[in-house]
Amino acid sequence: MATPPPIAELRLYDTRRRRVERFEPLVPGQAGVYSCGPTVYAPQHIGNLWSQLFADLVRRALTAAGLDVTHVVNITDVGHLTDDSDDGEDKMELAASRTGTDAGEIAARYTAQWERDRALVGCLPPSVMPRAADHIDDQIAMIQRLEAAGVTYRTDDGLYFDVARFPRYTELAGLDLDHLETTGRVVATTAKRHAADFALWKLSPPGKRRQQEWPSPWGIGFPGWHIECSAMATRYLGAPIDVHTGGVDHIGVHHTNEIAQSEVALAVHPWVRWWMHNEFLDLGGEKMAKSTGNLLVLDDLVAKGYEPMAFRAFFLQSHYRQQRDFSFTALDAAATGHRRLLAHALAARDAGGRSDEARTAALRQRFWAAVADDLNLPRAMAVAWDAARSPELSRADRWSLLADFDAVLGFGLAELPSPEAGGGDGTGDGADPRVDALVAEREAARSARNFAEADRIRDELAAEGIEITDTPAGPRWRRSRP
Ligand code: AMP
Ligand code: ZN
Numbered sequence: 001m002a003t004p005p006p007i008a009e010l011r012l013y014d015t016r017r018r019r020v021e022r023f024e025p026l027v028p029g030q031a032g033v034y035s036c037g038p039t040v041y042a043p044q045h046i047g048n049l050w051s052q053l054f055a056d057l058v059r060r061a062l063t064a065a066g067l068d069v070t071h072v073v074n075i076t077d078v079g080h081l082t083d084d085s086d087d088g089e090d091k092m093e094l095a096a097s098r099t100g101t102d103a104g105e106i107a108a109r110y111t112a113q114w115e116r117d118r119a120l121v122g123c124l125p126p127s128v129m130p131r132a133a134d135h136i137d138d139q140i141a142m143i144q145r146l147e148a149a150g151v152t153y154r155t156d157d158g159l160y161f162d163v164a165r166f167p168r169y170t171e172l173a174g175l176d177l178d179h180l181e182t183t184g185r186v187v188a189t190t191a192k193r194h195a196a197d198f199a200l201w202k203l204s205p206p207g208k209r210r211q212q213e214w215p216s217p218w219g220i221g222f223p224g225w226h227i228e229c230s231a232m233a234t235r236y237l238g239a240p241i242d243v244h245t246g247g248v249d250h251i252g253v254h255h256t257n258e259i260a261q262s263e264v265a266l267a268v269h270p271w272v273r274w275w276m277h278n279e280f281l282d283l284g285g286e287k288m289a290k291s292t293g294n295l296l297v298l299d300d301l302v303a304k305g306y307e308p309m310a311f312r313a314f315f316l317q318s319h320y321r322q323q324r325d326f327s328f329t330a331l332d333a334a335a336t337g338h339r340r341l342l343a344h345a346l347a348a349r350d351a352g353g354r355s356d357e358a359r360t361a362a363l364r365q366r367f368w369a370a371v372a373d374d375l376n377l378p379r380a381m382a383v384a385w386d387a388a389r390s391p392e393l394s395r396a397d398r399w400s401l402l403a404d405f406d407a408v409l410g411f412g413l414a415e416l417p418s419p420e421a422g423g424g425d426g427t428g429d430g431a432d433p434r435v436d437a438l439v440a441e442r443e444a445a446r447s448a449r450n451f452a453e454a455d456r457i458r459d460e461l462a463a464e465g466i467e468i469t470d471t472p473a474g475p476r477w478r479r480s481r482p
Contacts (some may be wrong), residue, residue, distance in 0.1 A: 004066070004187060005064060005065055005066030006053065006064050006364070006368040006404065006407070007061065007064045007065040007066070007260065007368050007371060007372045008372075009022055009065075010022070010023040010061060010062070010064075010065040010067075010372050011023065011372060011374055012058075012061075012243075012268070012274055012276060012375070013276065013374050013375055014273070014274045014275055014276070015172065015251060015275040015276065015277050016171065016172050016270060016272070017282045020374050021274075023062070023065065023274065024273075025272065026240060026241075026242055027069055028070050029066070029067060029068060030067060030069075030070070030072070030167075031062045031067040031068070031069045031242045031243065032069075032070050032072070032236075032237035032238070032241045032242050032243070033055070033058060033059055033062065033069060033070070033071045033072065033241075033242065033243040033244075033245065034072045034073075034074075034229070034232075034233040034241055034243070034244045034245070034272075035051075035052075035055035035058075035071065035072070035073045035074075035126075035244075035245040035246065035373050036051075036054075036074065036229060036237075036244075036245070036246035036247075036250060036254070037052075037073040037074045037075050037076065037114075037129070037342075037350065038075065038076065038111075038114050039076040039077075039091055039092075039094045039290075040075055040076065040077055040094065040106070040107045040109075040110035040111045040112070040114065040220040040291045041093075041094070041106060041110065041290075042091075042110065043110060043116040043290075043297045044113060044117060044297065045288055045290060045295035045296060045297050046281065046295070046296050046297065046298060046301070046311060046326065047113070047245050047247075047280065047282075047288035047289070047295065049117055049121060049285075049298060049311065050278060050280075050281040050315060051120075051122060051245075051246065051247045051278050052073075052118050052123050052314060053123060053311075053315040054245065054276075054278035054315075055073065055245045056118075056122070056123040056124055056376070056410065057072070057320065057408065057410075058243060058245055058276055058375070058377055059071045059117045059124065059449065060081070060124070060407060060408045060410060061371055061372070061375055061408060062243070064368070064371065064405070064408055066383070067084060067167065067370070069127070070127045070128070070236070070237060071124070071126050071128075072126060072127065072128045072129075072130065072233065072236045072237060073126035073128075073399040074129070074130050074131070074132065074228065074229060074232050075107070075111055075114075075129060075130070075131045075132065076132050076184045076225065076228065077092060077103070077104075077107040077111075077131050077132055077133045078090065078132050078133045078222055078223065078228075079213045080104075083214060089267075090209075090210070090212075090222070092106065092107065092212065093210055093211055093212065093258055094109050096249040100107075102211065103212055104133075104211075107131070107133075110415050115129075117297075117298040117308070119446055120298060120308035120309075121298070121302055121308050121309065121311050121315075122154050122309060122312050122411060122412060124410075128236045130232045130235070130236065130352045131334075132214060132223070132228035132232070132324075134229055135228065135231055135232050135235065135405050136214045136223065137230060138231040138232065138234070138235050139216075139223040139227045139231040139264065140201075140216050140217070140233070141226060141228060141231075142231045142261065142265050143159065143201055143223075144217065145264075145265040145266075146161065146200060146261060146264055147159070147394075150263070151165040151260075151264050152200060153193065154218065155190060155191040155192070156203075157199075157202060157203055157205075158199050158200070158202040158203050158218065158221060158224070158264075159199070159200045159201040159218045160191075160192060160193075160197045160198065160199055160200065161198050161199075161200055161257070161261060162193060162194070162197055163177070163194055163197050163260060164193070164194060165195045165264075166260045166263070166264060168259070168260075168263065168269070169256065169260055170195070170256075170300045171259070172251060172255060172256050172259055172275065173251045173252040173254065173255075173256050174358055175196075175252065177194070178198060180421055181353055192271050192367075197224075198224060198226060198253075199224035200223070200224050200227055200261070201216055201218050201221055201222075201223055201224060201227075202220075202221050202222055202223075202224060203218065203219045203220065203221040204220050204221050204222070210222065225254070225327040226254055226257040226258050226261060227261055229254070229258050230258050230261045230262040230265070230311050233258075233262070234262070234266065239262065239266045239268050239271060240270065240271050240273060241271065241272055241273070242271065242272075242273050242274060243273065243274045243276055244258075244272040244274070244275055244276070245276045245277070245278070246277060246278075247277060247278050247279075247280060248277045248278065248280060249280070251277055252279070255275065258271075258432045259271055259272070270356065277321075278320045278321075278323070279321055279322055279323040280323055281324050281325075281326055282322075282323065282324070282325045282326065283295065283296060283325070283326050284325075285325060286344060289327070296326065298311065301331065304328070306331060306335055307335065307338070307339075309338060309411060309412075310331060310334055310335035310338050310411060311331070311334075312338075312411070313334040313337060313338035313341075314330065314334035314335075315329050315337065316375075316377045316378075316380075316409065317330075317334055317378060317381065318377075318378060319374075319375070319376060319377065319378060320375060320377075321374075322459070326435065332447065333447075336443070336444045336447045337444070339413075339440055339443065339444065340388075340437075340441060340443075340444045341384065341385070341388055341402075341411075342411065342413070342416065342440075342442030343348045343419075343436050343437040343439075344388035344389065344402075344415045344437050344440075345388065345398075345399070345402045345406075345416075346397065346413075346416060346418060346419060346436065346437075347434050347436060347437040348388075348395040348396070348398035348399035348419050349397035349399045349402075349413065349414070351396065351399070351434075352396065353376060353394060353395060353396035354396050355394070355397040355399070355400035355401075356394070356396075356397055358392070358396050359366060359392060359393055359394075360387075360397050360400055360401050363383055363386055363387050363390070363401055364401060364404065366383045367380050367383040367387070367401070367404075368383065370383060370443075371408055373418060375419075380405070380409075381409075382409070383470060384402065384403075384405050384409065386400075387401035387402055387405070388402060411461075419436040434440070434456075435461065435466060435477060438455075438457055438460070438461060439461075439468060439477050441457055442454045442457040442458060442461075442468070442475070443474070443475055446456065461477070465480050466479055466480070467478055467479075467480045468480070
């Protein structure tokens with residue numbers, strides 16, 4: 001008989017219904033997830049990566065609930081304007097003209113950086129990674145359906161969606177349309193009937209050739225930003241879809257507009273069953289954003305000596321619906337914890353042996369219950385720590401639990417290389433994962449300024465004839481006597 005999936009009942013928060021609900025897929029055994037990906041005009045910062053870690057967590061949890069997940073993550077390489085009122089410049093074109101390069105080249109460069117960074121922090125590759133500029137026909141076809149449905153109007157500079165013709169427009173974000181303009185969310189322009197109306201197709205400015213422009217029934221131009229996600233989600237997942245993710249900044253404009261387009265063009269409601277949004281990672285108490293330059297990229301962390309996976313560990317410390325401020329002190333703590341957890345896991349993994357289900361069942365149940373409870377990873381991580389350290393468990397028990405939990409933690413524990421012989425000091429004393437774990441614990445105690453504990457571990461090892469030397473590359477150990 002096949003083993004049942006670790007999560008029997010997954011409960012997830014839906015932004016639209018504003019409550020946690022038991023997840024039921026549209027098609028039994030399957031789930032389609034669409035995640036808003038990066039606009040590739042500049043390096044992706046760790047806030048963008050945060051939203052990918054969240055999307056990856058959703059995907060892993062759905063998989064742990066026994067579903068076959070198709071995860072679509074788009075690349076925005078055209079049409080995202082510098083402001084949400086359809087008046088600013090196209091971010092890609094602007095970056096191209098500022099640097100004297102080609103928009104396609106810029107998109108390729110930052111897409112590659114984003115894919116690399118995503119992989120370094122343990123995000124699984126998307127099932128499909130469509131680019132907006134490769135799906136112009138799909139977007140035009142969808143806009144034509146909207147035009148046929150009578151919810152659009154033309155202006156001098158393009159074709160717009162008339163939000164007054166879509167009564168559910170305010171549903172997702174709880175917007176007050178009459179007072180939108182005073183909130184600064186959108187700005188009125190003379191061309192639009194209502195401040196919240198949004199561009200479906202923008203015409204190239206008269207007399208100007210854009211790098212990215214296409215013929216269309218409305219003239220030469222480019223698609224508005226929002227239509228790409230509706231069109232590509234439909235192309236790869238059909239409609240309606242199970243889950244759509246993105247950052248909370250998208251609730252009021254981008255996702256609200258995606259719903260309007262998709263529900264009219266596809267005649268579905270609700271187009272998305274679960275709208276899931278991650279809260280923001282801030283920097284220095286301010287929003288982290290490419291547009292203001294208040295940001296850090298993964299390479300900044302690596303340059304300071306952090307493992308990329310430490311950032312994943314940092315992400316898993318808080319709930320995705322909790323806003324978080326980035327600090328190196330907090331990252332330090334996460335990095336230390338991560339190193340220690342790895343040392344415990346490797347010591348357990350390399351010891352071999354058989355685990356005892358009677359001893360592991362309770363922790364296993366607690367871990368997956370935390371994940372199933374709207375992705376409560378802080379609680380799940382606490383259980384993982386119990387599994388790593390509980391004196392009642394054998395090493396085989398620990399490995400059985402941690403290997404299982406790693407399906408959602410995503411640290412890649414099974415593939416990690418074993419610690420080098422003799423703690424990497426080249427003496428060839430022979431590997432001893434238990435000693436490695438103790439040395440890592442001593443390091444953690446030192447970082448936490450718990451010197452009494454650090455000294456206790458050093459003495460314990462010294463009693464076994466093991467000497468620790470602190471080097472700039474970290475601690476090394478060797479046996480001074482057999
Ligand atoms: P963008 O490249 O600006 O379109 O953003 C890509 C994704 O990252 C979107 O889902 C955003 O909501 C998300 N995002 C942007 N900044 C942050 C941040 N500081 N914290 C978390 N998510 C973010
Ligand atoms: Zn999107």
